Amino acid sequence: MDHPFSHRRTSPAPDSPSVGPKTINLSIAERQCICASWEKASTQSDIGCELVARLLNDNRTRFRALLECKSGSFLGSGNYTTEDVNGMKRARSVADGVNCFFNKVISKLMDTNYVEEIQDLSLQLGAMHFRMKVWFQAENWLCVKNCLLDSVVSALLKDVKGTYVICGGLKKVQTVEKHTTHAWFKFVQFIIQNMKKGFLAEALNSDSHQPPKTECASPCSSAKESRSAKKAIAFAMCSGRPEKPTGMADGLAPMSS
16 A cells, blocks of 8 residues: 655655755745635636646647547547536546645645645645656646646636726726735645656656556556656656656646545
């Protein structure tokens, strides 16, 4: 049985992939803002569902290919809505996982040791992506981060800020305060950074003779290919280049607790 990711780390070196940023640099006011805006956004929209729809419509995330691999159904190239997501069992499951994860990490924001708690949860989530063979390139992480931020801001924009006189006429202007978007950017950036570190640490620590759980047929069908994958990941970490081992497929795993 796997132990929690945080319990398996033993005095890593400062540049180890299991070590994330020491702090999110969020003030108390910013943490309160994130908590309040998440509650508000969640009442305006299903954030997880919005995120999944955006990922399905952004070909760079390769999320649609992952769902096709899991379900065995061809999803096509249409524009997907939240209603479509609700109609797909696997996509809906991922959306629920997203909501569950963010409800959990946001509930930690006002704790004294919130940085460590959120870091550990993010590391665990990143490690889970590797164990489920959900491989990410640098561009995939960036797309997920941007889609998530867009989903939150979009939900907040559904609440009209006010009405202003523009060019002699009344116009409703929807805005989100800059300090809110800035706080969310730092928060999501911290989570994604630690997910990446958890993913890479799990890749380097995994046993090549015991393939991890897979969502789809494993692209690394032999120990030799698995070792090759690890070498490519290690090279990417040292060089900073988003190298991708041959045969790896991109996608997104359920963001569950």
